[in-house]
Amino acid sequence: MSSRENILSKIKQNQPELLPLPDLSVLGSEKYDLVEKFTEILEGIGGKVLQVSDIEEIKNYIISNYPINARVISTLPAFSDNRDWQTADPHSLKDAEFLIIKGQFAVAENGAIWLTESEIGQRVAPFITQYLAIIIEKSSILPTMHQAYEEIGSIDYGFGVFLAGPSKTADIEQSLVLGAHGARGLVVFLV
Amino acid sequence: MKTHSEAAEVFNKDFDRTTWHDQTLFMVRQKRDKAAFQIDDWELLRETASQIKNNVLSNMHNYLLQFEENASNNGIKIHWAADAKEHNEIVYGIISDYYRGEIPVDTFKGMVKSKSMLTEECHMNEFLAEKGIEVIDTDLGERIVQLAEEPPSHIVMPCIHWKKEEIGELFHKHLGTEKGNKDPQYLTEAARQHLRDKFLTRPIALTGVNFAVAETGEFVVCTNEGNADMGAHLADVHIASMGFEKIIPQKKHLGVFLRLLARSATGQPITTYSSHFKKPRDGQQMHIVIVDNGRSTQLGREDFRNSLKCIRCAACFNTCPVYRRSGGHSYHSAVAGPIGSILAPNLDMRANADLPFASTLCGSCSNVCPVKIDIHQQLYKWRQVLVQEGYTSMSKTLAMKGMSTVLSNPSVFKFSGKVGRMLMDKLPFLVNNNMNPWYKQREMPEPPEESFRDWYKKNKK
Amino acid sequence: MKVALFIPCYIDQFYPKVGIATLQLLEKMGCEVVFPQNQTCCGQPMANSGYEHITGDCTKLFQDNFDEYDYVVSPSGSCTLHVKEHIPLKGRIYELIEFITDILKVESLEGEFKHKVGLHQSCHGQRGLHLSQMSELNAPFFSKPEQLLKNLKGLDLITLDRKDECCGFGGTFCVAEEAVSVRMGQDRLGDHLKNGTEILTGGDTSCLMHLEGIIRREKHAMKVMHIAEILNQAIS
Numbered sequence: 102m103s104s105r106e107n108i109l110s111k112i113k114q115n116q117p118e119l120l121p122l123p124d125l126s127v128l129g130s131e132k133y134d135l136v137e138k139f140t141e142i143l144e145g146i147g148g149k150v151l152q153v154s155d156i157e158e159i160k161n162y163i164i165s166n167y168p169i170n171a172r173v174i175s176t177l178p179a180f181s182d183n184r185d186w187q188t189a190d191p192h193s194l195k196d197a198e199f200l201i202i203k204g205q206f207a208v209a210e211n212g213a214i215w216l217t218e219s220e221i222g223q224r225v226a227p228f229i230t231q232y233l234a235i236i237i238e239k240s241s242i243l244p245t246m247h248q249a250y251e252e253i254g255s256i257d258y259g260f261g262v263f264l265a266g267p268s269k270t271a272d273i274e275q276s277l278v279l280g281a282h283g284a285r286g287l288v289v290f291l292v
Numbered sequence: 293m294k295t296h297s298e299a300a301e302v303f304n305k306d307f308d309r310t311t312w313h314d315q316t317l318f319m320v321r322q323k324r325d326k327a328a329f330q331i332d333d334w335e336l337l338r339e340t341a342s343q344i345k346n347n348v349l350s351n352m353h354n355y356l357l358q359f360e361e362n363a364s365n366n367g368i369k370i371h372w373a374a375d376a377k378e379h380n381e382i383v384y385g386i387i388s389d390y391y392r393g394e395i396p397v398d399t400f401k402g403m404v405k406s407k408s409m410l411t412e413e414c415h416m417n418e419f420l421a422e423k424g425i426e427v428i429d430t431d432l433g434e435r436i437v438q439l440a441e442e443p444p445s446h447i448v449m450p451c452i453h454w455k456k457e458e459i460g461e462l463f464h465k466h467l468g469t470e471k472g473n474k475d476p477q478y479l480t481e482a483a484r485q486h487l488r489d490k491f492l493t494r495p496i497a498l499t500g501v502n503f504a505v506a507e508t509g510e511f512v513v514c515t516n517e518g519n520a521d522m523g524a525h526l527a528d529v530h531i532a533s534m535g536f537e538k539i540i541p542q543k544k545h546l547g548v549f550l551r552l553l554a555r556s557a558t559g560q561p562i563t564t565y566s567s568h569f570k571k572p573r574d575g576q577q578m579h580i581v582i583v584d585n586g587r588s589t590q591l592g593r594e595d596f597r598n599s600l601k602c603i604r605c606a607a608c609f610n611t612c613p614v615y616r617r618s619g620g621h622s623y624h625s626a627v628a629g630p631i632g633s634i635l636a637p638n639l640d641m642r643a644n645a646d647l648p649f650a651s652t653l654c655g656s657c658s659n660v661c662p663v664k665i666d667i668h669q670q671l672y673k674w675r676q677v678l679v680q681e682g683y684t685s686m687s688k689t690l691a692m693k694g695m696s697t698v699l700s701n702p703s704v705f706k707f708s709g710k711v712g713r714m715l716m717d718k719l720p721f722l723v724n725n726n727m728n729p730w731y732k733q734r735e736m737p738e739p740p741e742e743s744f745r746d747w748y749k750k751n752k753k
Numbered sequence: 754m755k756v757a758l759f760i761p762c763y764i765d766q767f768y769p770k771v772g773i774a775t776l777q778l779l780e781k782m783g784c785e786v787v788f789p790q791n792q793t794c795c796g797q798p799m800a801n802s803g804y805e806h807i808t809g810d811c812t813k814l815f816q817d818n819f820d821e822y823d824y825v826v827s828p829s830g831s832c833t834l835h836v837k838e839h840i841p842l843k844g845r846i847y848e849l850i851e852f853i854t855d856i857l858k859v860e861s862l863e864g865e866f867k868h869k870v871g872l873h874q875s876c877h878g879q880r881g882l883h884l885s886q887m888s889e890l891n892a893p894f895f896s897k898p899e900q901l902l903k904n905l906k907g908l909d910l911i912t913l914d915r916k917d918e919c920c921g922f923g924g925t926f927c928v929a930e931e932a933v934s935v936r937m938g939q940d941r942l943g944d945h946l947k948n949g950t951e952i953l954t955g956g957d958t959s960c961l962m963h964l965e966g967i968i969r970r971e972k973h974a975m976k977v978m979h980i981a982e983i984l985n986q987a988i989s
Binding site: 103104109111113118120122125127129130131145146167191192195210213217224228247249250251258260261263264266268269271272273274276279281282289 | 320340347349419432436460476488518519525536543545550561567568582592594752
């Protein structure tokens with residue numbers, strides 16, 4: 102008998118009698134101002150949140166805050182017409198300084214933003230660039246993870262990520278350092 | 293190998309360092325409290341998570357089949373490993389197959405790995421090293437202990453026992469950082485550059501698995517650093533190793549576990565990255581190795597099966613007053629702390645017979661556990677099993693039997709109590725010596741003139 | 754109300770004053786107190802060491818001594834918990850404090866005790882018997898021992914940095930893991946010393962015996978009293 106059959110038959114023999122799944126509908130009833138909560142939480146974990154009125158404001162912010170000659174990539178036509186990077190060897194993104202994308206939705210309780218391949222263009226993109234900017238529609242902020250998974254529903258994707266803030270570590274004596282391996286900074290533009 | 297108490301005694305010789313270790317970990321426990329208490333439904337969330345995991349244990353067989361089918365349809369190759377050795381051989385086989393049976397050892401650059409306690413349990417790095425394959429741990433804490441040639445001492449914070457001065461020295465030696473520079477920011481940046489080069493050059497990436505969803509065949513990996521993603525999305529081959537208990541029924545259940553995991557672990561509202569891997573990217577191979585290694589046996593132990601509910605948050609480590617004052621290495625097991633002490637005896641009773649005794653049974657571990665494992669009750673029950681299976685010394689058994697005889701016989705008890713007090717009173721050196729572990733750092737109680745029962749007889753009867 | 758007193762073996766032999774205070778306190782509260790003469794021990798030292806299977810004779814003896822009573826009361830959270838979980842009785846066993854608050858329904862006590870008192874919560878009393886809320890849980894605060902102490906005139910109840918950390922006694926743990934046990938005790942005492950405890954109290958003599966052993970070895974000025982002794986003295 103193969104290991105597969107061995108393991109599965111032993112599990113079948115040893116597992117206890119079937120127990121029911123709990124009801125999840127009682128969870129996630131938290132009430133708070135979604136924009137306020139999202140902002141407070143995300144800033145608490147190292148992200149920067151800016152409320153903006155239009156794309157121009159975002160462009161101006163980027164120009165005045167990031168090196169102009171650095172390599173900026175985006176999946177949004179307003180920021181870049183170049184799409185080649187999305188199908189290029191992921192290693193070729195190693196010199197990309199800045200990625201600007203739009204998030205599907207965000208979660209107030211933990212500052213997380215849901216992204217799939219269609220938003221990020223390349224799986225490695227939001228991790229390999231030095232800095233990251235994400236545009237979020239205020240109306241897309243949900244209270245908790247329970248509503249978040251309802252929102253995702255059965256939509257198909259190959260890869261998806263809840264991203265909450267910049268990359269970080271506290272492995273050296275519990276001192277928080279931003280920029281472990283992923284993006285060193287995250288700015289979220291709320292529109 | 294030292295027992296837990298022997299290793300803990302060595303650990304405690306450095307008083308100030310023990311203080312530092314205790315306080316650092318207690319601070320993490322306090323962060324956990326703060327995060328948990330911000331959620332009004334926290335206790336309900338724990339109860340819900342516990343019930344989901346109870347359901348998982350009771351329907352494990354079907355969920356695994358469902359997961360296998362869905363993941364396979366998604367283009368992921370599923371492997372099954374009965375034990376550690378088979379796991380390691382499967383991983384080696386995947387690498388070997390990628391190179392059509394001939395790994396170009398001279399030019400092959402090896403593998404990057406994000407945190408996986410399972411590969412620690414399986415001693416995979418050592419196995420692959422013997423075959424000439426270098427495994428680079430990419431979690432900062434894990435890289436530090438790897439450079440120091442040590443195992444992690446904590447499953448979430450692998451180098452929590454290291455001071456920054458020591459890490460500075462280690463990085464100076466291995467990564468060429470400035471001598472004497474101990475700034476965490478500087479050292480982390482050095483590691484970032486060092487490991488970025490590894491991510492960009494390694495063709496194989498291995499990650500652990502936090503949750504595997506039966507309903508969809510996807511799996512979720514949680515990190516703060518982004519190392520799992522940097523590895524997996526750049527590599528040609530992504531291998532994910534999981535103990536079979538990582539299965540959860542449906543995607544919506546992730547909502548419950550992701551709310552609990554990081555808050556319990558570090559007090560963060562969620563880890564920076566909760567990555568959902570469902571299909572390999574174009575041109576990439578994705579493999580999952582599902583490992584048993586004693587878990588199906590544990591599933592059959594009624595008193596101990598619910599240890600398999602563990603989501604590896606390490607909240608029980610941080611709250612454990614014994615762990616904080618003995619360090620992870622004292623537990624001589626890949627998973628230390630209270631949860632490790634109830635998992636390890638299942639793997640090897642003889643080697644781990646000391647661990648269930650490395651606890652005061654204070655119960656704090658069970659209270660912080662996000663999936664409500666009755667850890668301290670299981671520590672108690674393992675003690676019973678280990679004694680009955682003969683894994684304790686004959687002298688202890690004789691002493692216990694003697695105590696039982698005295699205590700179940702009122703007249704003998706009254707007599708020996710008197711003798712005991714008299715001896716302590718008249719001949720204190722018989723008890724107050726360094727052979728008596730109580731007396732090493734504590735005074736004995738001062739024996740009173742008469743026992744309570746003597747007083748009662750005189751005054752009340 | 755008639756209550757049978759269970760005085761654990763080490764209290765009988767080493768801390769008779771705790772037994773006497775318990776008895777007097779219950780009498781002051783109007784109980785008729787009896788002490789079944791052939792009692793010894795609940796068997797916990799063996800059971801916690803993995804030898805529950807040889808405690809049958811202890812259990813039998815315990816039942817012979819206490820089965821005829823509706824209320825068994827003991828000044829030890831740890832032993833009470835063991836009896837509750839392992840020895841079936843016709844009546845029920847209560848730890849002294851919970852008996853006073855839950856059965857005698859005492860809301861608060863009138864009396865005087867002019868000292869700075871530090872309360873050591875024993876784990877078995879707190880997490881096992883739920884004598885007070887546990888710091889790990891997101892749940893409303895309550896504390897049965899504090900309920901009885903807080904209204905005593907002159908009593909200043911010390912606030913600790915870590916309000917419910919284990920002292921490290923742990924039964925045979927105190928000798929099997931001597932280094933960690935003592936270190937835990939030292940840290941618990943450090944918290945009390947830092948915050949000004951003059952008299953250390955608690956509901957478990959075993960924890961207090963361990964802490965007192967360290968206090969005396971390290972020659973701290975702190976005094977140790979079982980909570981029964983404080984209450985008995987305060988309301989006299």
